[in-house]
Amino acid sequence: MVGASRTNMKEVASRAGVAMSSVSRVLSDHPDVSPTMRARVLAAVEELGYHPNMLARSLRAGQTMSIGFVVGDISNPLLAEITLGAETALREAGYSLLLTNSENQPGRDAEHIQLLQRRRVDGLLLSLASETDADTRAALAGLEQPFVLIDRELPEQPEMWAGAALSDHAAGMAAAVHHLLELGHRRIGLILGQPMRFSRERRRGLEHAFAEQRLPPSYIVLEGHLNPEHGRQATAHLLDDAEPATAIVAGGNQLLIGVLRELERRELAPGRDVSLVTCDEIPLSELFRPPIAVIQRDNRDLGRRAAELLLGAISGAEPRSDVLKTTFVPRASCAPPAVRI
């Protein structure tokens, strides 16, 4: 590919009767180009039938037309959907996706960022395992390529930070909690993952809903890891509490699996013995009996937006973050609190 575009550039230079460096300057929108030079080069591009943008892009020094993607766990349907959205948008723009999987270990993120930098990717999409890990932050500070975060916020903004594609978790959570409060629940348990943006925003939505209804904060929030075991243990904790939770919100599909296992073990049915809401739709939430209420978002769109922000940054756009909506879908897993006999 590089060979082909150098040939193209040579042909353009020869047709225009100018140096190759002049062609390069025109095509990369260098400010130091006279109008005459610009016209000559673009005329040659047109005569030769090249698409100037495509040509310019592949001519820009150091471009590999590849984007690195650092993802926590591709086998999580949530991240697989995000990857699908990003890969489609990048491929349409002529970029290939280099995928690395950190298995949710923050230490691997820094390694992978450096690996992708050595492979000279043109930019990075990051679904980091930690927002505060020192090695990760050092690796980000050392980047020479723009990067876009997916549903993550950093304590600082390194030089090459190009924005973030974020989900409005607080709005969907507030809607879910309003629904539970209206059904009569007061003791609501929220099970969260690691202390990252998605956890903070979900907690904020919960607190906001209680405050809006001028209710005392009679909720319990349990933070941990986004895995089934934390979901199971937190559910046990919520049900064994002196004042047991009558409604549980699982802050992620991996947590939901643990919640359902613990309810099953205790022979408790969602919607009958305890109300249940989950975050992020999976076939399980719709097909489970009763169907499980869910805070939905369009994960494919999240990946696509992140890719678009990065492509914008590569073309010189200013850093920008997009916040995408979440929607609460009530289902039969939410019902008035069970009467205790």
Next chain:
Amino acid sequence: MVGASRTNMKEVASRAGVAMSSVSRVLSDHPDVSPTMRARVLAAVEELGYHPNMLARSLRAGQTMSIGFVVGDISNPLLAEITLGAETALREAGYSLLLTNSENQPGRDAEHIQLLQRRRVDGLLLSLASETDADTRAALAGLEQPFVLIDRELPEQPEMWAGAALSDHAAGMAAAVHHLLELGHRRIGLILGQPMRFSRERRRGLEHAFAEQRLPPSYIVLEGHLNPEHGRQATAHLLDDAEPATAIVAGGNQLLIGVLRELERRELAPGRDVSLVTCDEIPLSELFRPPIAVIQRDNRDLGRRAAELLLGAISGAEPRSDVLKTTFVPRASCAPPAVRI
């Protein structure tokens, strides 16, 4: 990276007092190297503290240390698990994974194979959308890099075919059908996806189990696409048949979703009104009430094996295929046929 390894090669050549081309020949195991030359170069490599294999690998002409992965739908948990296994094995060997997603459209496979070839990947892993598509076969015939198939079989073996990582679908299916036959089912419906290896092998397992028990072939096999809609329609067909199926086997997790939707619509419960088996474990199969019997396989291992076969081929190993086991796990969704009133 290329820059760094050229520097390394230069240092080795200078230390050994030989030409860079001689270093390259020694490290790439070129037959045309004298024992003295070999010893001198390897001594220099050792003195400089380089790892000869790593160095040799990055020095070999044209190596980009990247592997292309053509996948049908990364958002399918099955393929996401396979990708995870492959990515981990490749990364450990120093390779990066270039991911393309064909959205299960055979036409895209050919495009992506050519794209990855232009990007000069060192090899390809292919989970093709079709085993017979003419464009795909032409693209494979034109490859200059080795490729390994994941759970696919081609009608012919193109020159660069380096083997396949396959699942033994027939064995798991035969075990499941034996179980259903022992429970008393005779009218068994098997819902399959596209006519590819996984469908042929699953059908073979079914036929084999009936033949082993010397039973007439009173099964129905419905082929279609691996999506919920085919699962739903096939279920309706099986239940509306003059002799309705008493047991249904869904040949994939996307088909299962459609089967469950249709059963729900008819208010039929798995394990009570109709027996149900699915292929490939997802949280849904274990947590559904009743839990759904499943033909399991280790998809992460499948991805890892495919990556290892490809790495072997890149190092010059002969083409080889590995067949990995599948296991039937009976669960409460399988019960004796319901008595019709």
